[in-house]
Amino acid sequence: MGAQLRVYKRRIRSVTxxxxxxxxxxxxxxxxIVKAQRAVAASTPYxxxxxxxxxxxxxxxxxxxxxxxxxxxxxxxxxxxxxxxxGLAGGYSTNxxxxxxxxxxxxxxxxxxxVTYIVGRKGVSYYxxxxxxxxxxxxxxxxxxxxxxxxxVAGELxxxxxxxxxxVDELHLVSTKFESMLTQTAVExxxxxxxxxxxxxxxxxxxKAEIFPLYDFEPSAEGVLDAxxxxxxxxxxxNALLQSAASEHAARRRAMKSATDNAEELIKALTRLANSAxxxxxxxxxxxxxxxxNALADANAGSE
Amino acid sequence: MAELHVELVxxxxxxWSGAATIVVARTASGDTGIMPGHTPVLSVLxxxxxxxxxxxxxxxxxxxxxxxxxxxxxxxxxxxxxAELADEIDVTRAERALELxxxxxxxxxxxxxxxxxxAAGRRKAA
Numbered sequence: 001m002g003a004q005l006r007v008y009k010r011r012i013r014s015v016t017x018x019x020x021x022x023x024x025x026x027x028x029x030x031x032x033i034v035k036a037q038r039a040v041a042a043s044t045p046y047x048x049x050x051x052x053x054x055x056x057x058x059x060x061x062x063x064x065x066x067x068x069x070x071x072x073x074x075x076x077x078x079x080x081x082x083x084x085x086x087g088l089a090g091g092y093s094t095n096x097x098x099x100x101x102x103x104x105x106x107x108x109x110x111x112x113x114x115v116t117y118i119v120g121r122k123g124v125s126y127y128x129x130x131x132x133x134x135x136x137x138x139x140x141x142x143x144x145x146x147x148x149x150x151x152x153v154a155g156e157l158x159x160x161x162x163x164x165x166x167x168v169d170e171l172h173l174v175s176t177k178f179e180s181m182l183t184q185t186a187v188e189x190x191x192x193x194x195x196x197x198x199x200x201x202x203x204x205x206x207x208k209a210e211i212f213p214l215y216d217f218e219p220s221a222e223g224v225l226d227a228x229x230x231x232x233x234x235x236x237x238x239n240a241l242l243q244s245a246a247s248e249h250a251a252r253r254r255a256m257k258s259a260t261d262n263a264e265e266l267i268k269a270l271t272r273l274a275n276s277a278x279x280x281x282x283x284x285x286x287x288x289x290x291x292x293x294n295a296l297a298d299a300n301a302g303s304e
Numbered sequence: 305m306a307e308l309h310v311e312l313v314x315x316x317x318x319x320w321s322g323a324a325t326i327v328v329a330r331t332a333s334g335d336t337g338i339m340p341g342h343t344p345v346l347s348v349l350x351x352x353x354x355x356x357x358x359x360x361x362x363x364x365x366x367x368x369x370x371x372x373x374x375x376x377x378x379x380x381x382x383x384x385x386x387a388e389l390a391d392e393i394d395v396t397r398a399e400r401a402l403e404l405x406x407x408x409x410x411x412x413x414x415x416x417x418x419x420x421x422x423a424a425g426r427r428k429a430a
Contacts, residue, residue, distance in 0.1 A: 042318070046313045046383055049381045049383050053372065053383070056346060146316070147316050147385060212376070215374070216343055216345045217345075218332060218348070224346055234385075
Protein backbone atom coordinates (compact mmCIF):
# COMPACT_ATOMS: atom_id res chain seq x y z
CA MET A 1 0.00 0.00 0.00
CA GLY A 2 1.28 3.42 -0.94
CA ALA A 3 2.05 6.11 1.63
CA GLN A 4 -0.71 8.44 0.38
CA LEU A 5 -3.34 5.75 0.54
CA ARG A 6 -2.28 4.80 4.06
CA VAL A 7 -2.69 8.41 5.23
CA TYR A 8 -6.21 8.59 3.81
CA LYS A 9 -7.20 5.28 5.37
CA ARG A 10 -5.97 6.50 8.75
CA ARG A 11 -7.93 9.73 8.54
CA ILE A 12 -11.09 7.88 7.53
CA ARG A 13 -10.72 5.65 10.58
CA SER A 14 -10.31 8.61 12.92
CA VAL A 15 -13.26 10.53 11.46
CA THR A 16 -15.43 7.41 11.72
CA UNK A 17 -14.57 7.13 15.41
CA UNK A 18 -15.45 10.81 15.97
CA UNK A 19 -18.70 10.33 14.11
CA UNK A 20 -19.66 7.48 16.41
CA UNK A 21 -19.12 9.70 19.43
CA UNK A 22 -21.09 12.66 18.06
CA UNK A 23 -23.89 10.35 16.94
CA UNK A 24 -24.12 8.89 20.46
CA UNK A 25 -24.17 12.37 22.01
CA UNK A 26 -26.88 13.41 19.57
CA UNK A 27 -29.08 10.51 20.57
CA UNK A 28 -28.50 11.02 24.29
CA UNK A 29 -29.44 14.69 23.98
CA UNK A 30 -32.51 13.83 21.93
CA UNK A 31 -33.81 11.57 24.66
CA UNK A 32 -33.00 14.12 27.36
CA ILE A 33 -34.90 16.92 25.60
CA VAL A 34 -38.07 14.88 25.98
CA LYS A 35 -37.40 14.39 29.69
CA ALA A 36 -36.58 18.06 30.16
CA GLN A 37 -39.73 19.11 28.34
CA ARG A 38 -41.75 16.80 30.55
CA ALA A 39 -40.18 18.42 33.61
CA VAL A 40 -41.19 21.85 32.30
CA ALA A 41 -44.75 20.62 31.74
CA ALA A 42 -44.88 19.00 35.19
CA SER A 43 -43.89 22.25 36.87
CA THR A 44 -46.53 24.42 35.18
CA PRO A 45 -49.55 23.50 37.38
CA TYR A 46 -47.65 24.68 40.45
CA UNK A 47 -46.38 27.82 38.74
CA UNK A 48 -49.84 28.71 37.45
CA UNK A 49 -51.61 28.17 40.77
CA UNK A 50 -48.93 30.19 42.49
CA UNK A 51 -49.26 33.00 39.96
CA UNK A 52 -53.02 33.04 40.45
CA UNK A 53 -52.68 33.16 44.20
CA UNK A 54 -50.11 35.96 44.12
CA UNK A 55 -52.29 37.99 41.77
CA UNK A 56 -55.34 37.32 43.94
CA UNK A 57 -53.61 38.68 47.02
CA UNK A 58 -52.32 41.66 45.08
CA UNK A 59 -55.74 42.57 43.67
CA UNK A 60 -57.75 41.90 46.82
CA UNK A 61 -55.57 43.72 49.29
CA UNK A 62 -53.27 46.70 49.36
CA UNK A 63 -50.55 44.82 51.16
CA UNK A 64 -47.09 46.19 50.56
CA UNK A 65 -44.10 43.96 50.52
CA UNK A 66 -40.35 44.63 50.23
CA UNK A 67 -40.18 42.35 47.18
CA UNK A 68 -42.70 44.46 45.26
CA UNK A 69 -41.50 47.88 46.33
CA UNK A 70 -39.62 49.80 43.71
CA UNK A 71 -36.58 51.73 44.84
CA UNK A 72 -36.65 55.03 42.90
CA UNK A 73 -32.92 55.55 43.43
CA UNK A 74 -31.84 52.09 42.32
CA UNK A 75 -28.06 51.99 42.23
CA UNK A 76 -27.19 48.29 42.23
CA UNK A 77 -28.63 45.63 39.98
CA UNK A 78 -28.06 41.89 40.12
CA UNK A 79 -27.97 39.77 36.99
CA UNK A 80 -28.51 36.03 37.22
CA UNK A 81 -27.07 34.29 34.17
CA UNK A 82 -27.98 30.71 33.38
CA UNK A 83 -25.51 28.78 31.21
CA UNK A 84 -24.52 25.17 30.63
CA UNK A 85 -22.10 23.09 32.67
CA UNK A 86 -20.65 21.38 29.62
CA GLY A 87 -19.72 22.55 26.17
CA LEU A 88 -20.44 21.01 22.76
CA ALA A 89 -23.83 22.68 22.70
CA GLY A 90 -23.29 25.03 19.77
CA GLY A 91 -24.02 28.65 20.60
CA TYR A 92 -26.15 27.90 23.66
CA SER A 93 -23.93 29.33 26.40
CA THR A 94 -22.42 32.01 24.16
CA ASN A 95 -25.85 33.42 23.31
CA UNK A 96 -26.87 33.63 26.95
CA UNK A 97 -23.55 35.26 27.86
CA UNK A 98 -23.90 37.77 25.02
CA UNK A 99 -27.39 38.66 26.22
CA UNK A 100 -26.08 39.12 29.75
CA UNK A 101 -23.23 41.32 28.54
CA UNK A 102 -25.63 43.53 26.60
CA UNK A 103 -27.90 43.78 29.62
CA UNK A 104 -24.97 44.60 31.88
CA UNK A 105 -23.85 47.37 29.56
CA UNK A 106 -27.35 48.80 29.43
CA UNK A 107 -27.68 48.78 33.21
CA UNK A 108 -24.28 50.40 33.58
CA UNK A 109 -25.31 53.08 31.10
CA UNK A 110 -28.27 53.76 33.41
CA UNK A 111 -25.74 54.38 36.15
CA UNK A 112 -26.18 51.15 38.08
CA UNK A 113 -23.53 48.87 39.50
CA UNK A 114 -24.00 45.35 38.23
CA VAL A 115 -23.48 42.29 40.39
CA THR A 116 -23.34 39.02 38.48
CA TYR A 117 -24.59 35.65 39.67
CA ILE A 118 -23.98 32.63 37.49
CA VAL A 119 -25.41 29.15 37.10
CA GLY A 120 -23.33 26.76 35.01
CA ARG A 121 -19.61 26.11 34.61
CA LYS A 122 -19.36 27.66 31.13
CA GLY A 123 -20.47 31.09 32.32
CA VAL A 124 -18.17 30.89 35.33
CA SER A 125 -15.11 30.09 33.24
CA TYR A 126 -15.99 32.86 30.75
CA TYR A 127 -16.14 35.45 33.54
CA UNK A 128 -13.10 34.11 35.37
CA UNK A 129 -11.01 34.13 32.20
CA UNK A 130 -11.83 37.81 31.68
CA UNK A 131 -11.28 38.61 35.36
CA UNK A 132 -14.83 39.83 35.78
CA UNK A 133 -16.22 39.61 39.24
CA UNK A 134 -18.84 37.00 40.05
CA UNK A 135 -20.81 37.43 43.28
CA UNK A 136 -21.82 33.79 43.51
CA UNK A 137 -21.96 30.80 41.20
CA UNK A 138 -23.69 27.45 41.25
CA UNK A 139 -22.61 24.56 39.08
CA UNK A 140 -23.34 20.89 38.55
CA UNK A 141 -27.07 20.87 37.87
CA UNK A 142 -27.52 22.73 34.59
CA UNK A 143 -28.76 19.69 32.67
CA UNK A 144 -31.10 18.37 35.35
CA UNK A 145 -32.12 21.08 37.81
CA UNK A 146 -34.28 20.21 40.82
CA UNK A 147 -36.54 22.46 42.84
CA UNK A 148 -33.99 22.33 45.64
CA UNK A 149 -31.38 23.86 43.32
CA UNK A 150 -33.76 26.68 42.39
CA UNK A 151 -34.45 27.23 46.09
CA UNK A 152 -30.75 27.57 46.88
CA VAL A 153 -30.23 30.09 44.08
CA ALA A 154 -33.40 32.04 44.89
CA GLY A 155 -32.56 32.08 48.59
CA GLU A 156 -29.26 33.82 48.04
CA LEU A 157 -30.75 36.32 45.58
CA UNK A 158 -33.69 37.20 47.80
CA UNK A 159 -31.27 37.68 50.67
CA UNK A 160 -29.19 40.05 48.54
CA UNK A 161 -32.32 41.91 47.54
CA UNK A 162 -33.70 42.32 51.05
CA UNK A 163 -30.35 43.09 52.70
CA UNK A 164 -30.33 46.42 54.51
CA UNK A 165 -26.82 47.40 53.49
CA UNK A 166 -24.91 46.49 50.37
CA UNK A 167 -27.86 44.72 48.85
CA VAL A 168 -29.18 45.06 45.32
CA ASP A 169 -32.19 47.07 44.18
CA GLU A 170 -33.09 45.06 41.13
CA LEU A 171 -32.77 41.50 39.99
CA HIS A 172 -32.60 40.55 36.33
CA LEU A 173 -32.64 37.04 34.95
CA VAL A 174 -30.96 35.96 31.72
CA SER A 175 -31.94 32.49 30.59
CA THR A 176 -32.71 30.59 27.43
CA LYS A 177 -36.28 30.06 26.40
CA PHE A 178 -37.16 26.77 24.80
CA GLU A 179 -39.39 27.73 21.89
CA SER A 180 -39.11 24.55 19.87
CA MET A 181 -36.66 21.78 19.05
CA LEU A 182 -35.01 24.13 16.55
CA THR A 183 -35.36 27.52 18.19
CA GLN A 184 -34.06 28.55 21.58
CA THR A 185 -33.66 32.21 22.36
CA ALA A 186 -31.72 33.92 25.10
CA VAL A 187 -34.15 36.11 27.01
CA GLU A 188 -33.93 38.56 29.88
CA UNK A 189 -36.56 39.50 32.39
CA UNK A 190 -36.70 41.61 35.50
CA UNK A 191 -37.58 39.36 38.39
CA UNK A 192 -37.46 41.79 41.30
CA UNK A 193 -39.02 44.09 42.32
CA UNK A 194 -42.08 42.23 41.13
CA UNK A 195 -44.54 44.07 38.96
CA UNK A 196 -47.74 42.31 39.92
CA UNK A 197 -49.65 43.92 37.06
CA UNK A 198 -47.55 42.12 34.50
CA UNK A 199 -47.62 38.67 36.01
CA UNK A 200 -48.35 36.09 33.33
CA UNK A 201 -49.62 32.52 33.36
CA UNK A 202 -47.77 29.82 31.47
CA UNK A 203 -49.92 30.32 28.35
CA UNK A 204 -48.89 34.00 28.37
CA UNK A 205 -52.32 35.19 29.38
CA UNK A 206 -52.36 38.03 31.84
CA UNK A 207 -53.15 36.62 35.25
CA LYS A 208 -54.88 39.85 36.12
CA ALA A 209 -57.54 39.29 33.47
CA GLU A 210 -59.19 36.72 35.72
CA ILE A 211 -61.69 37.77 38.33
CA PHE A 212 -60.86 36.61 41.81
CA PRO A 213 -63.28 35.86 44.62
CA LEU A 214 -63.08 37.69 47.93
CA TYR A 215 -60.61 35.52 49.76
CA ASP A 216 -60.19 35.27 53.49
CA PHE A 217 -56.47 35.58 54.04
CA GLU A 218 -54.97 33.57 56.81
CA PRO A 219 -53.10 34.67 58.89
CA SER A 220 -53.35 38.05 57.05
CA ALA A 221 -52.89 39.43 53.56
CA GLU A 222 -49.37 40.53 54.49
CA GLY A 223 -48.60 37.16 56.03
CA VAL A 224 -49.78 35.33 52.93
CA LEU A 225 -47.83 37.64 50.65
CA ASP A 226 -44.79 37.15 52.85
CA ALA A 227 -44.99 33.41 52.34
CA UNK A 228 -46.02 33.51 48.68
CA UNK A 229 -43.62 35.96 47.10
CA UNK A 230 -40.39 34.10 47.87
CA UNK A 231 -42.08 30.92 46.56
CA UNK A 232 -43.05 32.82 43.46
CA UNK A 233 -39.49 33.96 42.83
CA UNK A 234 -38.27 30.40 43.42
CA UNK A 235 -40.80 29.05 40.99
CA UNK A 236 -39.80 31.60 38.35
CA UNK A 237 -36.14 30.66 38.73
CA UNK A 238 -37.04 26.95 38.71
CA ASN A 239 -38.95 27.43 35.48
CA ALA A 240 -36.05 29.35 33.94
CA LEU A 241 -33.65 26.57 34.95
CA LEU A 242 -35.88 23.90 33.43
CA GLN A 243 -36.37 25.83 30.21
CA SER A 244 -32.65 26.44 29.98
CA ALA A 245 -31.94 22.75 30.55
CA ALA A 246 -34.31 21.80 27.74
CA SER A 247 -32.69 24.43 25.51
CA GLU A 248 -29.23 23.15 26.38
CA HIS A 249 -30.15 19.63 25.31
CA ALA A 250 -31.81 20.88 22.13
CA ALA A 251 -28.79 23.01 21.26
CA ARG A 252 -26.44 20.12 21.94
CA ARG A 253 -28.53 17.77 19.83
CA ARG A 254 -28.43 20.17 16.92
CA ALA A 255 -24.70 20.82 17.26
CA MET A 256 -24.00 17.10 17.43
CA LYS A 257 -26.27 16.39 14.49
CA SER A 258 -24.36 18.82 12.29
CA ALA A 259 -21.08 17.39 13.58
CA THR A 260 -22.26 13.92 12.57
CA ASP A 261 -23.36 15.20 9.16
CA ASN A 262 -20.02 16.91 8.65
CA ALA A 263 -18.17 13.76 9.62
CA GLU A 264 -20.22 11.80 7.10
CA GLU A 265 -19.35 14.28 4.37
CA LEU A 266 -15.70 14.21 5.32
CA ILE A 267 -15.67 10.43 5.19
CA LYS A 268 -17.24 10.53 1.75
CA ALA A 269 -14.66 13.02 0.44
CA LEU A 270 -11.79 11.10 1.99
CA THR A 271 -13.05 7.82 0.53
CA ARG A 272 -13.08 9.42 -2.95
CA LEU A 273 -9.53 10.65 -2.44
CA ALA A 274 -8.43 7.27 -1.15
CA ASN A 275 -10.01 5.58 -4.18
CA SER A 276 -8.24 7.82 -6.65
CA ALA A 277 -4.98 7.41 -4.74
CA UNK A 278 -5.39 3.64 -4.99
CA UNK A 279 -6.23 3.92 -8.69
CA UNK A 280 -3.21 6.13 -9.30
CA UNK A 281 -1.07 3.60 -7.51
CA UNK A 282 -2.36 0.74 -9.68
CA UNK A 283 -1.92 2.77 -12.85
CA UNK A 284 1.62 3.55 -11.86
CA UNK A 285 2.35 -0.09 -11.11
CA UNK A 286 0.94 -1.18 -14.46
CA UNK A 287 2.94 1.40 -16.37
CA UNK A 288 6.04 0.34 -14.45
CA UNK A 289 5.44 -3.29 -15.38
CA UNK A 290 4.78 -2.45 -19.02
CA UNK A 291 7.79 -0.16 -19.09
CA UNK A 292 9.92 -2.91 -17.57
CA UNK A 293 8.60 -5.51 -20.01
CA ASN A 294 9.25 -3.22 -22.97
CA ALA A 295 12.75 -2.51 -21.78
CA LEU A 296 13.37 -6.23 -21.41
CA ALA A 297 11.97 -6.93 -24.87
CA ASP A 298 14.11 -4.15 -26.36
CA ALA A 299 17.19 -5.47 -24.63
CA ASN A 300 16.52 -9.04 -25.84
CA ALA A 301 15.88 -7.81 -29.39
CA GLY A 302 19.22 -5.93 -29.32
CA SER A 303 21.26 -8.99 -28.23
CA GLU A 304 19.93 -11.35 -30.89
CA MET B 305 -73.47 14.55 48.34
CA ALA B 306 -71.69 17.78 47.83
CA GLU B 307 -68.08 17.45 46.83
CA LEU B 308 -65.13 19.65 46.16
CA HIS B 309 -62.40 19.27 43.60
CA VAL B 310 -58.91 18.92 45.03
CA GLU B 311 -55.58 19.45 43.33
CA LEU B 312 -52.50 18.58 45.33
CA VAL B 313 -49.54 20.02 43.46
CA UNK B 314 -45.86 19.91 44.31
CA UNK B 315 -43.28 22.19 42.73
CA UNK B 316 -42.19 19.57 40.23
CA UNK B 317 -45.30 17.45 39.66
CA UNK B 318 -49.01 17.03 40.23
CA UNK B 319 -49.31 14.68 43.19
CA TRP B 320 -53.02 13.96 43.42
CA SER B 321 -56.25 15.31 42.06
CA GLY B 322 -59.85 14.24 42.41
CA ALA B 323 -63.13 14.79 44.21
CA ALA B 324 -63.33 14.89 48.00
CA THR B 325 -65.83 15.56 50.75
CA ILE B 326 -63.47 17.10 53.28
CA VAL B 327 -59.84 18.12 53.39
CA VAL B 328 -57.97 18.70 56.62
CA ALA B 329 -54.70 20.59 56.52
CA ARG B 330 -52.54 22.36 59.05
CA THR B 331 -52.47 26.09 58.42
CA ALA B 332 -50.66 28.81 60.28
CA SER B 333 -53.55 29.11 62.76
CA GLY B 334 -54.09 25.40 63.35
CA ASP B 335 -55.76 22.48 61.64
CA THR B 336 -58.39 23.63 59.18
CA GLY B 337 -61.06 21.46 57.67
CA ILE B 338 -62.46 22.52 54.34
CA MET B 339 -65.77 21.17 53.12
CA PRO B 340 -67.73 21.98 49.97
CA GLY B 341 -69.12 25.49 49.99
CA HIS B 342 -66.46 26.92 52.31
CA THR B 343 -65.88 30.62 51.97
CA PRO B 344 -62.99 31.48 49.62
CA VAL B 345 -59.82 31.22 51.62
CA LEU B 346 -56.11 31.56 50.98
CA SER B 347 -53.86 30.49 53.78
CA VAL B 348 -50.32 29.48 54.47
CA LEU B 349 -49.63 25.85 55.33
CA UNK B 350 -47.35 24.58 58.02
CA UNK B 351 -45.37 21.40 57.56
CA UNK B 352 -47.81 18.66 58.35
CA UNK B 353 -49.93 15.80 57.12
CA UNK B 354 -52.88 16.61 54.88
CA UNK B 355 -55.89 14.33 55.01
CA UNK B 356 -58.22 14.13 52.04
CA UNK B 357 -61.45 12.14 52.41
CA UNK B 358 -62.47 11.20 48.88
CA UNK B 359 -66.06 10.87 47.69
CA UNK B 360 -65.78 7.08 47.47
CA UNK B 361 -64.92 6.85 51.16
CA UNK B 362 -61.16 6.42 50.89
CA UNK B 363 -58.70 8.50 52.81
CA UNK B 364 -55.64 9.95 51.11
CA UNK B 365 -52.88 11.17 53.40
CA UNK B 366 -49.93 13.20 52.21
CA UNK B 367 -46.95 14.76 53.88
CA UNK B 368 -46.69 18.40 52.86
CA UNK B 369 -43.80 20.75 53.54
CA UNK B 370 -44.17 24.47 53.06
CA UNK B 371 -46.91 25.79 50.84
CA UNK B 372 -50.42 27.14 50.93
CA UNK B 373 -54.03 26.32 50.15
CA UNK B 374 -56.46 28.34 48.15
CA UNK B 375 -60.14 27.53 47.99
CA UNK B 376 -62.68 29.15 45.67
CA UNK B 377 -65.62 27.96 43.57
CA UNK B 378 -65.52 24.54 45.22
CA UNK B 379 -62.02 24.06 43.93
CA UNK B 380 -59.23 23.53 46.41
CA UNK B 381 -55.60 23.93 45.39
CA UNK B 382 -53.00 22.60 47.77
CA UNK B 383 -49.59 23.82 46.75
CA UNK B 384 -46.46 22.59 48.39
CA UNK B 385 -42.78 22.74 47.69
CA UNK B 386 -42.58 19.08 48.60
CA ALA B 387 -45.57 16.77 48.82
CA GLU B 388 -45.59 13.00 49.11
CA LEU B 389 -48.49 10.59 49.37
CA ALA B 390 -48.38 8.29 52.38
CA ASP B 391 -47.59 5.21 50.28
CA GLU B 392 -44.73 6.99 48.50
CA ILE B 393 -42.92 7.70 51.74
CA ASP B 394 -39.82 5.67 52.42
CA VAL B 395 -40.37 4.94 56.11
CA THR B 396 -36.90 3.57 56.86
CA ARG B 397 -35.31 6.58 55.22
CA ALA B 398 -37.52 9.00 57.14
CA GLU B 399 -36.68 7.21 60.40
CA ARG B 400 -33.01 7.44 59.61
CA ALA B 401 -33.39 11.13 58.72
CA LEU B 402 -35.22 11.70 62.00
CA GLU B 403 -32.41 10.11 64.02
CA LEU B 404 -29.83 12.11 62.11
CA UNK B 405 -31.75 15.35 62.59
CA UNK B 406 -32.17 14.69 66.31
CA UNK B 407 -28.46 14.01 66.59
CA UNK B 408 -27.60 17.28 64.85
CA UNK B 409 -30.53 19.10 66.50
CA UNK B 410 -31.70 20.39 63.11
CA UNK B 411 -35.27 21.39 63.94
CA UNK B 412 -36.41 21.76 60.32
CA UNK B 413 -35.12 18.39 59.19
CA UNK B 414 -36.54 16.80 62.33
CA UNK B 415 -39.96 18.26 61.66
CA UNK B 416 -39.83 17.13 58.03
CA UNK B 417 -38.98 13.57 59.00
CA UNK B 418 -41.65 13.57 61.71
CA UNK B 419 -44.33 14.76 59.32
CA UNK B 420 -43.39 12.02 56.89
CA UNK B 421 -43.69 9.38 59.58
CA UNK B 422 -47.03 10.74 60.81
CA ALA B 423 -48.38 10.76 57.28
CA ALA B 424 -47.18 7.22 56.71
CA GLY B 425 -49.10 6.21 59.83
CA ARG B 426 -46.03 5.18 61.79
CA ARG B 427 -46.39 7.75 64.48
CA LYS B 428 -49.07 9.65 66.38
CA ALA B 429 -49.45 13.28 65.37
CA ALA B 430 -47.45 15.51 67.65
